[in-house]
Amino acid sequence: MNLLVIGRGGREHSMIMKLAESAKADRIYAAPGNGGISEIAECVDIDEMDINRLLDFAEKKEIDLTIVGPEDPLLAGIADQFRAAGLSIFAPEKNAALIEGSKQYAKAFMEENGIPTAAYASFSDANEAKAYIEEQGAPIVVKADGLAAGKGVIVAQTVQEATAAVDDILIDKAFSEAGSSIVVEECLAGKEFSLMAFVHGTDVFPMIPARDHKRAYDEDQGPNTGGMGAYAPAEDISSETLAYASENVLQKAADGMVAAGRSFTGILYAGMIMTDERPKVIEFNARFGDPETEVVLPLLENDLLQVFLDVLDGTNPSLQWKDQSCAGVVLASKGYPGNYQKGVKLPEMNVDARSFVIHAGTRKTSEGVVSDGGRVLLAGAKGADLSEAADCAYKWLAENLYSEAFFYRKDIGKDQ
Structure with missing residues (x-):
């Protein structure tokens, strides 16, 4: 093919x-x-x-x-x-991808279909949003409604921080048209995880749970990014929780999309948080998550092409997974997610049987491969457990890619 x-x-x-x-x-x-x-x-x-x-x-x-x-x-x-x-x-x-393209639509869809998520309100008027925030208090989450490359979410620890985020998005247009309206929602406490599934109509085939790290710096400090690293499986997510999420999030979403005349074919991604009550949805994406894909697919035993073909054909792909863990650490350009330098030459990179390198923001030139984005590459490794996989990925990075032009988090996979 x-x-x-x-x-x-x-x-x-x-x-x-x-x-x-x-x-x-x-x-x-x-x-x-x-x-x-x-x-x-x-x-x-x-x-x-x-x-x-x-x-x-x-x-x-x-x-x-x-x-x-x-x-x-x-x-x-x-x-x-x-x-x-x-x-x-x-x-x-397009009409199915709106589940990612509009946070307002996604929240209303979840409410209508009984999918557990945080309480919220939507606004296009800054003063109304600020009044709601004053009433609710902090911590509170402010989100640009549209696509913002993973950066349109502000988890505000104070009311002042939240109202400043409202001004940034609605008045100063920090995220352009993606911020023509906002969603303000309660800040849920708990550990986050990502659950992706191959979906075709009402057929849903979940993958293993992963966990990514969005903040730029160690101990979840700094601004949100597109993702600074990830690991799979997230072993603290029990089989009972996964069964609940598969049935009450992924399956309900697929069924609801069909019922709404927006039948979904592709990868449905649910970003969730494990609260004291149950898992709740933070966001839906309409495609493979990044960087979760980079640590989930290496653990897939199946032929990925055959999985795609089976799902499109209405056949159960019978997903099988390696009995291992996989960790990936993102090497980012200094300054990311703000301004950063491009065109930094990367050294020759050699990997062993357990490690691998995934390029993100790179391009090939006559002089070799150079950086061409904020997230440059991901150093990944598989191991018998998460500790072994993460240690292997960090060892490879330290030995191959030290440079003043780049940085990476030192605590990916250390939270479990």
Whole structure:
């Protein structure tokens, strides 16, 4: 089969590494790909949002299956256009991807379908939002309604911090049109975890739970980022909790989408928090999480391409998982998630049997691979348990990638 993976980050590199193991994968194209992806797939210089060119490419190259990594093309309707042209694509259509594209829609959807989540209110008027925050008190969470690359969420510890966030989003437009309205919700206490599932209509096939680390610095300090590291499985999440989340979150969401005329095909991601009562949903995403994908897929025993085909065909893929743990640490450009330097040359990188490297923000030049983003790469490793996996990933980073131009958290996987 000829495959096309759309995207340029670590999530796409991880997917392509797994797809490349399949005997059914003849040629894999990536649009636009990155420096690491170019080593195992043919990178095509087409932007993720240039849907007409992507469609034309897929038709000319007789692509048998397209897989979409990032969220922006989903909300732009790439799946709708590909299916209208008779092309097979593993991705939700625009009206289904709204579960990620609008936090207001997602909260109302959860309320309507009895999916456990935090109490909330939505606002487009800054003064009304501030009055609500004064009434509720802190800590409290302020979220930009639309897509903000994982950075539009402020967990405010004081009322002053929350009202400042309202001004940043609604008045100063810190997240552009993504912040034309906001959701203000109660701050839930507990340990977070991510649960992803392969979904097609009402068919739901959950993966193992993972945990990512959003804050930029150790001990969950600093601004929110797209993710500074992750591990899987999150072993403190019991089988009973997973069964509850699968039935009352993922399955209810899939059923609710079908009932709403927004049938979902693709990866449904539930970001959850384990409260004293039960797990509750923080957010839904309409695609593989990043960096969770990079630690979940290495533990998947199945042929990933066959899983996609089975799910699209309405067949149970019978997911099997390695009896191991996997940890991944993100190497980020100094200054991320703010301003940072690009074009820093990366050294030659060698991995052993347990470790692996996933490229996120890199590009290939005539002089070698250079940094090209805030999150540059992820150093990952598998082990008999989480401690062994994390130690291996950190050992590899220390030996291979020390540079004043980059930084990474030192406590990924140390919280369990």
